[in-house]
Amino acid sequence: MQIAIASGKGGTGKTTIAVNIASFIDSLGVKVSFTDCDVEEPNAHLFLNPAIKKEMNEHIPVPKVNEDACIGETCKKCIELCRFKSLIWMIDSVMVFSELCHGCGLCELACPTDAIGKGERMIGTTSQGKSGNIDFTKGLLRIGEAMSPPLIKAVKEISPKAEVNILDCPPGTSCPVVESIDGADFVVLVTEPTPFGLHDLDLAVQLLDTLGQPYGVIINRAGMGDDRVEKYLSDKNIKLLGSLPNNREAAIIYSDGGLLYDSIPGYKDELSKIWDSIQNIVNEVA
Amino acid sequence: MKQIVVISGKGGTGKTSIVSALSSIGPKKVIADCDVDAADLHLILKPTIIDEHDFISGERPSIDLDICTQCGMCVEHCKYGAISDEFKIMLEKCEGCGVCSFVCPVGAVSEEPRNCGKWFKSSTRFGTLIHAALGIGEENSGKLVTTVRTASADAGVEEEAELVLVDGSPGIGCPVIASLTNADLAVFVAEPTITALHDLKRVYELTEHFKIPSTVIINKCGINSNQETEIKAFCQEKEISIAGELPYDLAFTKAQIAGLSVVEYDPEGLGAEMEVIWKELEKRLMA
Numbered sequence: 001m002q003i004a005i006a007s008g009k010g011g012t013g014k015t016t017i018a019v020n021i022a023s024f025i026d027s028l029g030v031k032v033s034f035t036d037c038d039v040e041e042p043n044a045h046l047f048l049n050p051a052i053k054k055e056m057n058e059h060i061p062v063p064k065v066n067e068d069a070c071i072g073e074t075c076k077k078c079i080e081l082c083r084f085k086s087l088i089w090m091i092d093s094v095m096v097f098s099e100l101c102h103g104c105g106l107c108e109l110a111c112p113t114d115a116i117g118k119g120e121r122m123i124g125t126t127s128q129g130k131s132g133n134i135d136f137t138k139g140l141l142r143i144g145e146a147m148s149p150p151l152i153k154a155v156k157e158i159s160p161k162a163e164v165n166i167l168d169c170p171p172g173t174s175c176p177v178v179e180s181i182d183g184a185d186f187v188v189l190v191t192e193p194t195p196f197g198l199h200d201l202d203l204a205v206q207l208l209d210t211l212g213q214p215y216g217v218i219i220n221r222a223g224m225g226d227d228r229v230e231k232y233l234s235d236k237n238i239k240l241l242g243s244l245p246n247n248r249e250a251a252i253i254y255s256d257g258g259l260l261y262d263s264i265p266g267y268k269d270e271l272s273k274i275w276d277s278i279q280n281i282v283n284e285v286a
Numbered sequence: 287m288k289q290i291v292v293i294s295g296k297g298g299t300g301k302t303s304i305v306s307a308l309s310s311i312g313p314k315k316v317i318a319d320c321d322v323d324a325a326d327l328h329l330i331l332k333p334t335i336i337d338e339h340d341f342i343s344g345e346r347p348s349i350d351l352d353i354c355t356q357c358g359m360c361v362e363h364c365k366y367g368a369i370s371d372e373f374k375i376m377l378e379k380c381e382g383c384g385v386c387s388f389v390c391p392v393g394a395v396s397e398e399p400r401n402c403g404k405w406f407k408s409s410t411r412f413g414t415l416i417h418a419a420l421g422i423g424e425e426n427s428g429k430l431v432t433t434v435r436t437a438s439a440d441a442g443v444e445e446e447a448e449l450v451l452v453d454g455s456p457g458i459g460c461p462v463i464a465s466l467t468n469a470d471l472a473v474f475v476a477e478p479t480i481t482a483l484h485d486l487k488r489v490y491e492l493t494e495h496f497k498i499p500s501t502v503i504i505n506k507c508g509i510n511s512n513q514e515t516e517i518k519a520f521c522q523e524k525e526i527s528i529a530g531e532l533p534y535d536l537a538f539t540k541a542q543i544a545g546l547s548v549v550e551y552d553p554e555g556l557g558a559e560m561e562v563i564w565k566e567l568e569k570r571l572m573a
Contacts, residue, residue, distance in 0.1 A: 011298005104383030172323030
């Protein structure tokens with residue numbers, strides 16, 4: 001079972017809930033793997049403290065021009081066709097701006113003389129390890145690299161599959177999130193009871209309705225704001241999986257990278273209820 | 287005219303609350319919301335839209351199933367897995383690269399300009415706001431951010447504003463890089479948590495990479511003094527100045543619920559502290 005933890009807005013407690021659910025399920029004796037898909041700002045390792053056993057550089061293919069084979073100025077097909085402006089004509093050769101390349105391969109397909117071969121650009125690293133019994137995988141985007149989806153894809157591909165796979169997703173509603181939740185059996189949306197939380201939850205809900213994936217909502221820091229998120233959920237008939245309380249002690253434990261499920265009263269019971277709901281929904285859909 | 291971009295690496299540190307507070311003080315300004323994925327600033331600034339523009343970026347391909355011979359060339363060559371077994375294009379996965387139309391032997395793929403969202407020029411009680419809404423599941427948020435940044439700089443020049451104040455997006459990828467274009471100062475908002483410190487270090491590397499001067503506001507002080515010390519030690523080591531420290535205070539949340547900036551909601555408390563922070567930022571801009 002693949003469960004993605006997402007939210008429109010950053011800072012709602014996605015990672016907190018992902019690591020606590022993973023540890024809680026692990027404590028029940030279920031085999032768990034954890035994948036941190038937030039490759040721009042991965043944080044789950046700060047809570048799970050995995051022993052990293054394997055680290056790899058990840059690359060995407062970019063064009064490499066063989067100048068001897070290139071027929072040059074009379075052709076320029078690759079330059080004309082590239083939608084991302086990653087090839088230009090400079091003095092008397094084709095120059096590649098690999099940072100702009102999306103790796104689509106159109107230039108290679110279009111070249112009449114097979115002058116375009118495969119180069120590569122390093123986009124970041126992936127790491128794998130163990131946190132207790134939990135298989136842990138994360139990616140780290142190279143500073144200055146703009147494109148995260150290919151790295152997210154790589155992280156998901158190398159992540160070992162267990163009985164339950166928890167994916168911690170990046171914030172937002174655009175390509176990195178779409179890539180992260182692709183293939184998930186269930187998406188948990190984490191929100192907080194504030195106007196910002198509600199606004200961004202609504203965007204995430206629209207995304208999941210578009211993609212047609214089943215989802216439910218957890219309200220984190222319940223009690224800090226107002227009740228408009230709950231009203232929204234009941235109006236839209238969206239499943240509220242559970243509410244985790246706003247609690248200064250929780251904020252303190254979190255701030256040092258601690259886990260909450262076994263130290264904040266009531267947290268474990270609520271997680272247990274949430275976990276039961278998720279299993280029921282996934283089994284119903286299946 | 288100077289340009290300040292507020293960023294944080296990690297989401298939820300209080301960036302938008304701080305930007306809305308800074309919007310309500312200081313000189314004549316244009317404000318820009320570059321978190322086009324999950325824009326929230328308008329909830330406080332309550333803009334009246336003056337101009338609305340479609341954001342067109344890239345191409346939207348479609349396959350004419352009457353022409354398609356189901357040869358599978360498009361599926362084979364699409365690097366993004368954006369074409370289904372029924373030869374439908376899944377736009378959420380499509381990068382608009384044009385490979386499908388290039389390889390199709392019967393010309394079944396047509397392309398139209400892709401409408402990826404909207405951007406707006408609005409008036410607010412604190413000045414002109416440039417903001418945007420990315421279409422759900424659309425890509426190219428970096429390009430939309432660039433559109434917002436260009437429009438806000440243009441509006442600043444046109445209105446003879448002294449400042450462009452930008453609410454950046456979370457992370458260190460495409461949208462943030464686009465947010466930072468032409469910034470005179472990057473303001474990091476960090477909270478004293480292990481995660482925020484981790485992300486602060488990453489986003490600092492990014493501003494160094496682009497050689498943008500930076501300063502820090504520590505928000506939610508009081509929840510963890512060790513982490514506060516860690517942030518300060520990091521700032522000292524990298525010679526990053528600290529423009530201010532704000533206490534962990536529910537006034538930010540209450541102001542948000544009231545739809546006000548904290549300067550309006552709590553002028554004597556956090557509002558007064560924000561005024562002091564603005565003076566500090568001004569000094570760094572003049573330096």
